[in-house]
Amino acid sequence: MAKRGEVSNQYIDYNVDFRNIQYPRLEFKTGNLFLVLPKNFQDDKTVIKKHEKWIYQKNSQIIDALRKSKGKKLDMTRSKEELNELIKSLIDLYSEELNVNINKVYIKQMKTKWGSCSSKKNLTINSLLKYLPKDIIKYVIFHEMAHIFERKHNDRFWNHINQKFKDYKSKERELFVYWFLVQKIISSSHH
Numbered sequence: 001m002a003k004r005g006e007v008s009n010q011y012i013d014y015n016v017d018f019r020n021i022q023y024p025r026l027e028f029k030t031g032n033l034f035l036v037l038p039k040n041f042q043d044d045k046t047v048i049k050k051h052e053k054w055i056y057q058k059n060s061q062i063i064d065a066l067r068k069s070k071g072k073k074l075d076m077t078r079s080k081e082e083l084n085e086l087i088k089s090l091i092d093l094y095s096e097e098l099n100v101n102i103n104k105v106y107i108k109q110m111k112t113k114w115g116s117c118s119s120k121k122n123l124t125i126n127s128l129l130k131y132l133p134k135d136i137i138k139y140v141i142f143h144e145m146a147h148i149f150e151r152k153h154n155d156r157f158w159n160h161i162n163q164k165f166k167d168y169k170s171k172e173r174e175l176f177v178y179w180f181l182v183q184k185i186i187s188s189s190h191h
Contacts (some may be wrong), residue, residue: 009150010059012033012055012059013032013033014033014034014035014048014105015032015034015035015036015058016034016035016044016170017035017036017037017172018036018037018038018039018040018041018047019036019037019038019039020038020039021036021037021038022038023038024037024038024041024044024047024049025056025154025157026047026051026055028058028059028062028124029159033058033059035047035048039126046078049129054185055093060129061176062180065173065176065177065179065180066180068177069178069181070175072161072177074131074132074181074182075131075132075133076131078130078131080130082130083107083127083129083130083137083147084107085123086134087105087129087136087137087141090106090125090138091105091141092144094141094142094145095145097164098145098146098148098149100103100121100145100148101121102121102123103122104122104123105122105123105124105125106122106124106125107125107126107127108124108125108126108127109125109126109127109128110124112126112174113126114126114129114140114179115129115130115140115141115143115144116143116144116147117144117147117148119151120148123141123145125140125141125144128182129180130187131178131182131185132178132182134172135171136174136175136178138169139168139175140175142161142165143161143165143168143189146161146175146190147159156189160165170172
C-alpha cells in the first residue's frame with residue numbers, strides 16, 4: 001500500500017507491507033522506502049517519526065547517488081561470456097593471492113546486492129556487473145572472497161580489504177552510485 005509521510009520537513013513516498021513478523025522494520029530497496037509491519041499494526045506514522053533521522057540520511061545518500069550517476073557511463077559492450085571469463089580469471093588470481101579455494105561460482109542476476117559468499121565457499125556474483133568498469137569488478141570479486149576469512153563487515157574485514165584496495169571506501173560509494181544506473185537499464189528493458 002503506497003503512502004506519503006513527512007520526514008524532516010520533506011515528504012517522502014513509502015510502501016507499507018504487512019507480514020507475519022513481530023517488529024516493524026524499514027528497508028530501502030533501489031531507492032524506495034518500504035515499511036514492513038506486523039499484521040494488524042495500525043500506526044505506521046509513529047515508526048516513520050521514530051526513524052526519521054535514519055530515513056532522512058538514507059534518502060539523502062540516494063539523492064546524492066542519483067545525482068552522481070548522471071556523470072557515470074555503463075559498459076554496454078561486455079558480453080555475458082566476457083564477464084564470465086573475467087570473473088573466472090579474477091577468482092583464479094585472488095585464490096592464489098589469498099591461498100583459498102572457492103567451491104562453486106554462480107553468476108546470476110541478483111535483486112539487492114553485487115555478490116555473496118557462503119560459508120561453504122560458494123560465490124554468487126551478480127551478472128549485472130557486466131556493465132561496470134573492470135576495476136570495480138575486481139573490487140567486488142576480492143570483497144566477496146574476503147568473506148571467506150571474515151563473514152561480517154567489521155574492522156577485521158575492512159582491514160583485510162584495505163591490504164589490496166586502499167581506496168575501498170570510494171569503491172563502495174561508486175558501487176552504490178552504479179546500482180542506481182544499472183536499475184534504470186533493468187526498468188527500461190522491462191517496458
